[in-house]
Amino acid sequence: MSSRDYEMRARAESVTATRWRILRSVLDLATERLTVEVTLDDVAARAGVSVRTVLRHFGDRERLLDAAFEAAAADIIAERLAPADDPTRAIAVLVDHYERRGDLVLRLLAQEENPRIGPAMATGRLVHREWVVNVFGTALPGGMQEQEAVIDLLVVATDVYAWKLLRRDRGLGRVVVEARILALTAAVLADAREGKSE
Known part of the structure; x- marks a missing residue:
């Protein structure tokens, strides 16, 4: 594997890990409070990223919530x-x-x-x-x-x-x-x- 391939793979893994950390943060916050009270600032802080990073991954708050619920549904079926x-x-x-x-x-x-x-x-x-x-x-x-x-x-x-x-x-x-x-x-x-x- 070339160093370029390695860097691309490491970058993709980092993006995936960040995405999952953001989704997990949404679900953790939704356990603690009503979803209308879950803000992008809270999600970003919990995930250890910026609001801009959250938006880059999901576009807006509504799509973030949809992605989090979809991820939770898949986990629930498996569990x-x-x-x-x-x-x-x-x-x-x-x-x-x-x-x-x-x-x-x-x-x-x-x-x-x-x-x-x-x-x-x-x-x-x-x-x-x-x-x-x-x-x-x-x-x-x-x-x-x-x-x-x-x-x-x-x-x-x-x-x-x-x-x-x-x-x-x-x-x-x-x-x-x-x-x-x-x-x-x-x-x-x-x-x-x-x-x-x-």
Whole structure:
């Protein structure tokens, strides 16, 4: 590799690293405050760059927010990947995800009326429902109506608000929260097997 190729590669890696640092700063700030309160000055300071650098990478604040939410969505899907039909492992993966992103998601849910945030939250609900079907699929009862009722209950039992109630409101430890969510899902499935979930 020539010194010119090396310099170009190093420059490209530096640009990519700066871009990710800026996006991470947006997401960190969005966990701490409402997105309308996240300024370019704050993002630049958190990322250790100038506002001009932020604008050079993203153009304006709106495109910066869009890029940050898009990056977060991709990370969330990857973080939530869990083995199908292994609820114990899947709940552990989910609680790990909530430990990393739960506060951000809760803050975004509080801003759902924002036209930039609302569609992302609607997509998140669909993704979570699909996750439930993937994880608990073989344990679901036979009929469509029965399945929908059980899926609804499992969605509630594994929702970020369940994590919030146990972890943030009750102050329970991560391991206890995981055990409680697993107990909730087991109870829902046990009731379904006995025909009590309709």
